[in-house]
Amino acid sequence: MRRLGGQVIEIAPGSPSHINPMDIRLDIDEDESPLSMKADFLLSLCELVVGGKDGLQPIEKTVIDRCVRLIYRDMALGIGAGKPPLLQDLYEELLKQPEPEARRVATALELYCTGSLNLFNHPTNVDLTARVVCIVLKGLGENLRKIAMHITNDFVTSAVNVNFHNGISTWCYFDEFHILLRDALTASYFVAVWKMLRKKGCVPSALTQNVKDLLASREIEAILDNTDFMILLAQAQSDRAILAKQLGISEHQLSYITHSNSGEGLLFYGDVTIPFVDRFPKGEIYNLLTTRPEDLKNEAKTE
Template identity: 95%
Template sequence: QIARSNNGIERSKYITFGLPAEGIAEARPRLERVEADVTGNLKRLGVPSEALDGQARLALLHGQMHPGNREPFRFSWQDIPKTGLGTKDYIAPDSFDFRQSRLFRVGQYWGAASYLQILASELSDKLLAEILELDAELTVTMHVQTVDQLKAIKTVKGKISDIGKMKVEEQRKAVRAGYDPDILPPDLITFSKDAAELLADLQSRNERMFLLTFTVVNLAPTRQRLENDIFTVGGIAQKYNCALKRLDWQQEQGFVSSLALGYNEVEIQRGMTTSSTAIFIPFMTRELRMAGPSLYYGMNALSHNVIMADRKKLKSANGLYLGSTGSGKSFAAKRELLNVFLTIPQDRIIIVDPMGEYAPLVRRLGGQVIEIAPGSPSHINPMDIQLDLDDDESPLSMKADFLLSLCELVVGGKDGLQPIEKTVIDRCVRLIYRDAALGLDTAKVPLLQDLYEELLKQPEPEARRVATALELYCTGSLNLFNHPTNVDLTARVVCIVLKGLGENLRKIAMHITNDFVTSAVNVNFHSGISTWCYFDEFHRARRSVA
């Protein structure tokens, strides 16, 4: 995909705007207002932009006059008074040669300036997109000049009057020749209809009139490569009912017009309305190719460029893989997981795998696979707690909240836990964690059975009701979570497999798993480590904890 993409092509887009003024003092505030409008409009389009200062504009002109980027740009404002050189001396190439009628030379490169003859009544935005996707060094320039609205309407009305006069003359010829005067030449009918539509657009549809000059300057190291590039651009133009015409004996004017100076020395203009001119807005797609430890995420559907992104630098690092069955969701997640493992060695990876699809990959990576199922030797103790975290919230309060929700899930019912039951559970949680909270050496990590036994010691009948509900998961046949943790939860890659669980245990297992993931993310965050969490079959996980 990288070989088929256009990532080797670097596209730069510049807007140069100008206005008539008596001097720079008058022009500066007006230009600043125009700059604010242009920047604001581009921002509404979702296009980031920045203004070029003097040195950046010189660097741009130096790049245009030194094709191939062989000559480095060396410039400093302090050098001008020392050397006596002007800014042009820093950007000028070794030589210009405009002696030929259809070609010119800039240094060692060959060049040709052409203009686009727009013949089509309707254009597609694919025209500019295809030209910009060419693997060639070229400059596409559009000089757009506004026409006063009243003057444009007056001009179109004049054209309609001329067409009406031509209609009358054709009808007179028809009467003299003895045939039906309503039969008019097809071109005249078409021109009349187009002119009427244009007048309606200008008067009632908030359209403006613009004069457009569209030039293309191709540059290549050899003359044969140049001719091939021009032929390719001409083929694209012809496909969209346009023609690429060489600027004979105007190569110098065409080259100067292509520079980012706002000068237009090519006096070939095409009248366009607002809608027609907007076709040439060059912001068709937004590329996502970030530097640094970025990962591959596929190809842009419009530009066919590779998408490389670092999710940590995006507005939201979260993501979803959506698609139909068999479309490759799990495969895409595994590929990203593998890229993270190989590219970012300090990050941790946690996978919640309801169907056991990731376990073989995690074993190959040397990670910890935890199979939670009846009869499995792997155990996670839901009573584990990290008391040494410097967090805004108390770890003991967070653990009490988790155990309250776990008991509510176990007790079930329409109303869940009653206020007295919540109070009793909170009291018991604080009692069983008292030694650990005090930092005593004799403190040990409690089990779920310790909470069960502490509930039985309480005098309230509500405590016995909760303890009876917990009995199945402590001393009963589903005592899967009543064991000390015997797996490495600190491994770099951890995969929790829930495939062997029945419906009764799955809800509790998902709840305990979510608590483990949250705790691991908090611990890693305090250590300055990023955590990549993958929840496969998200719809099943959501149904289990709903």
């Protein structure tokens, strides 16, 4: 990513990189009001924060929606500096409300505003205009991972909308996709990406090594139904059986992903299935991509 001059955004406690979940673009024409979409996003974010099997209650949703509109009022009217609020502004506005439900939501938000998990309570300080942007979430613990994924998804949607408004297509790559489908809220988001964001010039691509976990998701069928292009490399026996049933792969075709070498597999494009062999040439790009221990060892020796 850095070799391509891209922006690497590492989301983790102590990281200098920050994405403000309250960022909003009010100047983009959408089918739905940007403020209404942001309110809906913040409702689902608060639902993640508050937790519980029943989620937010109707009164809690009402006070959150009220507070969201209050903290964006000046920005929507073009008054003041025009800077987007922070999560703490929502927290403080909730504390001003008379309903006890508002205080309950505010108390749950406190950890992420003034508490030890406040990494999303800062203005965005990364270059979002870079041609390629990589968001890294691997440094997050379980308490923050779901929230970070939800905020990242909103960031991606916003970037796609801005690019579409400017006549630009957006290529989105989601690595370790089986992990992203474990959470119901995130999984439903990716179904929407594959169905709806494609209409806004988004080209989504998912990568995973764990086919069994991926196909265990209830949402994967809707995603596969909206996928025109797929590459399969060597697969374990149990995964091959699942794939054969799910994708209708013949025994002969399965032989191309059985004990196959690196760069060999099956390519699916529409109704066409093609076996392929790709001997990737060694050089600078190979050295950047390889994760083979022997390659890394040899590279260390040459240095």
